[in-house]
Amino acid sequence: MRTFTKPFTQQEPLSEEVIARAVEVMRTGRLTRYNTLEGETSDAAMLEQEFADYLGVRYCLACASGGYALHIALKAIGLEQGAPVLCNGFTLSPVPGAIHNAGGRPVLVEIDDNLKLDATDLAAKADESGAKTLMLSHMRGHICDMDAVMEVCEERGITVIEDCAHTMGARWKGRMSGTFGKVACFSTQTYKHLNSGEGGLLTTQDAQVMARAVVHSGSYMLYDRHLAVPDAEVFAEIRLETPNYSGRMDNLRAAILRGQLKHLDENCRRWNVLYGTLEQGLCKIPDVRVPERPQHEEYVGSSIQFSLEGANEHTMHAFIGECGRRGVEVKWFGADEPAGFTSRFDSWRYIAGVAELPETRRILRTLCDMRIPLTFNEDDCRQIASVIREAVEALRVSS
Numbered sequence: 001m002r003t004f005t006k007p008f009t010q011q012e013p014l015s016e017e018v019i020a021r022a023v024e025v026m027r028t029g030r031l032t033r034y035n036t037l038e039g040e041t042s043d044a045a046m047l048e049q050e051f052a053d054y055l056g057v058r059y060c061l062a063c064a065s066g067g068y069a070l071h072i073a074l075k076a077i078g079l080e081q082g083a084p085v086l087c088n089g090f091t092l093s094p095v096p097g098a099i100h101n102a103g104g105r106p107v108l109v110e111i112d113d114n115l116k117l118d119a120t121d122l123a124a125k126a127d128e129s130g131a132k133t134l135m136l137s138h139m140r141g142h143i144c145d146m147d148a149v150m151e152v153c154e155e156r157g158i159t160v161i162e163d164c165a166h167t168m169g170a171r172w173k174g175r176m177s178g179t180f181g182k183v184a185c186f187s188t189q190t191y192k193h194l195n196s197g198e199g200g201l202l203t204t205q206d207a208q209v210m211a212r213a214v215v216h217s218g219s220y221m222l223y224d225r226h227l228a229v230p231d232a233e234v235f236a237e238i239r240l241e242t243p244n245y246s247g248r249m250d251n252l253r254a255a256i257l258r259g260q261l262k263h264l265d266e267n268c269r270r271w272n273v274l275y276g277t278l279e280q281g282l283c284k285i286p287d288v289r290v291p292e293r294p295q296h297e298e299y300v301g302s303s304i305q306f307s308l309e310g311a312n313e314h315t316m317h318a319f320i321g322e323c324g325r326r327g328v329e330v331k332w333f334g335a336d337e338p339a340g341f342t343s344r345f346d347s348w349r350y351i352a353g354v355a356e357l358p359e360t361r362r363i364l365r366t367l368c369d370m371r372i373p374l375t376f377n378e379d380d381c382r383q384i385a386s387v388i389r390e391a392v393e394a395l396r397v398s399s
């Protein structure tokens with residue numbers, strides 16, 4: 001039996017350059033971002049400016065996590081208590097969690113066979129619920145038809161917040177992911193595209209929204225120590241009516257991220273080489289289907305999804321077990337019981353009257369998911385595809 005031995009959860013170590021800078025920051029002892037000397041700019045402020053430049057937007061805020069960024073994005077756009085918020089039926093649990101945390105009511109929208117938000121169902125759910133906010137997850141890096149989704153939203157006056165946890169560095173029709181909606185949120189948690197353990201980045205072109213986000217994040221009245229923020233007058237208007245939800249990023253994590261940001265595009269290319277190799281191998285296996293990716297979607301293949309066509313629940317369990325015994329860690333978002341990072345929409349029971357999503361349920365029933373850490377090489381990807389082929393064949397023999 002062929003087995004694979006590398007772990008799917010091992011990211012690359014931080015570079016010596018990044019480590020050296022982190023040590024320098026620790027030697028200063030000035031770890032909280034507002035602890036600066038006269039005339040000094042903090043690493044957190046520098047990171048924000050550098051990320052805003054990278055994305056080509058005016059404003060950026062670094063904060064405690066991606067989920068926290070989503071939470072304050074909703075508060076910063078002025079979400080009212082109990083207001084409905086549209087979001088993907090297939091996403092990670094911090095997304096409905098952020099909506100709940102901001103006092104909103106998640107309204108789940110169907111996905112299609114290529115894992116993208118279904119624009120037709122979006123329109124229907126928007127009209128039914130009267131929602132004026134969409135939290136759009138580019139889940140697992142699959143960018144939906146942005147023309148169609150933005151048209152549905154513009155027609156109805158819906159404000160879009162993009163969840164770019166899996167699309168940092170990606171583009172759609174040449175435009176950076178995160179520049180379509182009013183606000184974009186990114187995660188720098190270890191398994192995303194930059195790694196500071198935990199962390200989040202929020203970007204926008206809207207001065208009011210940014211000022212609110214900064215004050216929400218716990219800037220006290222020290223917002224003038226930021227770089228990628230609007231003028232003081234904008235803060236003056238909102239500073240006393242905006243609660244402090246304390247969730248800052250510190251200088252140590254910011255320093256770690258600044259060094260990595262320089263290599264982001266290069267790493268995106270490396271991810272796509274690995275993704276391409278895996279995709280090629282998986283496509284050749286009978287009954288295995290890899291989602292189609294439109295030509296104008298410049299994705300970052302930091303994970304791969306595939307479905308085991310026609311499999312029932314029993315076969316799925318057997319397949320995941322078979323892969324696991326051969327060292328290939330396959331995750332399944334369709335299981336009845338949430339496991340690890342995966343959970344299906346019907347396990348978010350705090351959502352009052354959570355609707356059934358027949359399409360999303362059908363798609364998740366056979367959908368497998370794998371991380372692609374950069375510690376893998378092309379040969380590893382070929383081996384993984386072979387292991388999956390053998391696992392599929394073993395099931396066919398036994399059934």
Ligand SMILES: *Cc1c(COP(=O)(O)O)cnc(C)c1O
Binds near residue numbers: 066139140187198
């Ligand atoms: C990781 C993730 C988040 C939240 O990020 P954290 O930094 O872990 O809070 C949000 N959305 C998606 C789709 C994610 O994968």
